[in-house]
Amino acid sequence: FQFDYGECGALVSFFGPWLFPKHLDLIFYIFSGETFGSYNQHTRFKREFIQFGVPMFELIKVDETKRYIEPIPAILQDLIDKTIQWKYIPEDMRPNGCRINFFDEGEYSHPFEKPPHLEQSISILLLSKSKLAFGHKLIGDIVADGKGNYRGGFTFNPFPEGHFLVMNGEISESTHAMCTLPIKRITITFFK
Template sequence: MWLLPQLCLRYEVDPLPSEIKRMIKRMVRLSILLTDCIPNSCIINIYDEGDCIPPHIDHHEYVMPFCTVTFMSRSNILFGKEIDVIGPGEFKRSIKIPLPVGLILTLKRNKADLTKNCIPGVRHRRVSVTFKRMDDSKVPHGFRPDPELEELHPYNR
C-alpha cells in the first residue's frame, strides 16, 4: 500500500523488519548506500505477470538518493520527461534501462525529481525492494530512528 508521507503523519508505521535492516547494513558497509542518507523506510513491490507501475515522479518528501533492488526476474525501468501510455502496461519512453536480477539501481537528485519513471508490464513474477529515507520533518507519528542503523559506517578498505 502506498502511503504518502503527509498521510503517514496520522498513522503509525511498523518498524523495518530485521531482513530489511540486514540488507541496509550490508549496503552501507559496502558503500552502496551513503551514511548521510541511511534509509528509514522501504517499499516492497510484488509483481505478477503483466503487473506494472505507471508513469510517475517520485515524491519530493523523500531524501535522495534512494535505491531499488531487483529479485526473481529481470524487467526494465523507463525514464522520460513525458511517458505516453500506449496500453495496459505498455509505455512509450525516452530512456530504457534493464534491471537484471540482483541489480541495485540508485537514483540521485539529478533530474530524478523532474523526470517520470515507470515499470512496464513484467513478463514473469518479480519482486523489488526500494529503500528510501523520509525527510526528518515528514516522519510518521511516533516514529523512532532505529539505533541499529544510526551509527553505520562503511568497511575500511
C-alpha cells in the same frame, strides 16, 4: 551493482509467499495498521505493497487506531548496512523507510516521481527480472500505451534479479515506471 542469488533468494523466501492471493487475509493479520496496502483500490487491478519504517505516502483516510507501521525488518536492515558499507548509499542518507511492491504477470506501474518530502537518493532492489523506463526533461518524457509498455525517455531492457539501482542527483527527480512482463516480480524501494 548486483546482489548475488543467495541474498536475493533469502529476500524472495521472506517476501515471496505474499505474492499469492490466498495469503491476503494472513497479511492483514500479521502486518498491522498501514503496513499493508494496495494501489488502484477502485479498479480491478489491486497491486499490493508492504511498507516498513517511515511511510512513503500516508493514507488519505486515516483511522488513528490503525496508524502504526512496522519497523524495517532485520533482513532489510542488514541489506541497508551492506549498501552503506560498500558506499552505494552514504551513511547520512541511510533509508528510514522502504516499500515492497508486488507485480503479478502483466502488471505494471504508472509513471512515478519522487515525492517532494523525500530526500535524495532513492534506491530500488529488483528481486526478479524487471524492465524499467525513465523520463526526464533532459531525455524526454515516457509515454504509455495503456498496457504497460513505455516509449520515449530511456527504457532499460530487463535487468536480471539482484540489481540494485541508486537514483540520486538529477535522476532521482526523474519519472520512472515498471514495465509489463509476463512474470511475477518483487521490488524493494528504499528512501529517506
